[in-house]
Amino acid sequence: MMFEKKRIYIVVKTYPTISTKYSELVCTAGILEDGSWIRLYPVPFRKMEEYTKYEKFTWITANVIRNTKDFRPESYSPDIESIIIESKPKKTDWVERHKFILDKTKIYTNKTELISDAKSSSTTSLAIFKPSKITGFETKEDDREWDDEKIRKAYSDYAQLTIFDTQDDINKDFKVVDKLPYKFFYIFEDDVGEASRLKIEDWEIGALFWNCLKRYNGNEDKAIADVKKKYFDWMLTRDVYLFLGTTHTNHYVSKNPFIIIGVYYPPFQSPVKQLSIFDL
Numbered sequence: 001m002m003f004e005k006k007r008i009y010i011v012v013k014t015y016p017t018i019s020t021k022y023s024e025l026v027c028t029a030g031i032l033e034d035g036s037w038i039r040l041y042p043v044p045f046r047k048m049e050e051y052t053k054y055e056k057f058t059w060i061t062a063n064v065i066r067n068t069k070d071f072r073p074e075s076y077s078p079d080i081e082s083i084i085i086e087s088k089p090k091k092t093d094w095v096e097r098h099k100f101i102l103d104k105t106k107i108y109t110n111k112t113e114l115i116s117d118a119k120s121s122s123t124t125s126l127a128i129f130k131p132s133k134i135t136g137f138e139t140k141e142d143d144r145e146w147d148d149e150k151i152r153k154a155y156s157d158y159a160q161l162t163i164f165d166t167q168d169d170i171n172k173d174f175k176v177v178d179k180l181p182y183k184f185f186y187i188f189e190d191d192v193g194e195a196s197r198l199k200i201e202d203w204e205i206g207a208l209f210w211n212c213l214k215r216y217n218g219n220e221d222k223a224i225a226d227v228k229k230k231y232f233d234w235m236l237t238r239d240v241y242l243f244l245g246t247t248h249t250n251h252y253v254s255k256n257p258f259i260i261i262g263v264y265y266p267p268f269q270s271p272v273k274q275l276s277i278f279d280l
Helices: 094-101 111-119 148-161 167-173 203-215 220-237
Strands: 004-013 017-019 023-032 037-043 058-066 075-078 126-129 133-141 182-189 195-200 241-246 258-264
Touching: 004 037, 004 094, 004 241, 004 258, 023 241, 023 258, 037 058, 037 126, 111 126, 111 258, 126 258, 133 195, 133 220, 182 220, 203 220
Parallel strands: 037 075, 195 258
Antiparallel strands: 004 023, 004 058, 017 023, 023 037, 058 075, 126 241, 133 182, 182 195, 241 258
């Protein structure tokens, strides 16, 4: 199997996780020019060179190879050094984003259809879902530290990349992303009123939590209140679509194998409408 060059419109970056196999990783996903999905994994995003660090809503080209260890057909492994970023995204150009995100890509509105397609031979594992109504936003406390075994693996990987550094230098420079102490969930309905409660693993919600926590000098209750203010109160004023993805482990095991890996939230009205401070 050979690498092939693909042009990808990046729409998803998940919050970094620590893996015993791959160290610290980010799962990213994008849409190809024909409207089909692609998942890029593993991507050691924070350790990449600056010229290869792509933003959401950016066209990139990359040499990728089908990840044969993953049965999900959208999964590819990228050659990180081959990544070329075509241009920086236009931050408020919703019309331009719609062309690549909504015009060619299937949009699900029914939970039963989505899960049926995930379990079928075609194996849908990435999708856009349009909820008919978002009815709730929940938080749940989680472990505050990464698993020790995963940290040891990440440290070992880092040490191998810095073989000319002293042990003191390695200990000083080794860092992993802070673990989110909370899980965040949306509760929403599909086009026939069927409810779902799915975890949100978007990079943005993690970054928002840490920014709010810093703003309130470590007050977690106030930080969570601000996260809810954006992801529930403010999102109700937007035309929300959910980027969904399955995990390799739970795809065929869980009744509903999807998690929310990104949120797309254009204005209800004209895309040139005045945007608020929450817009990217």
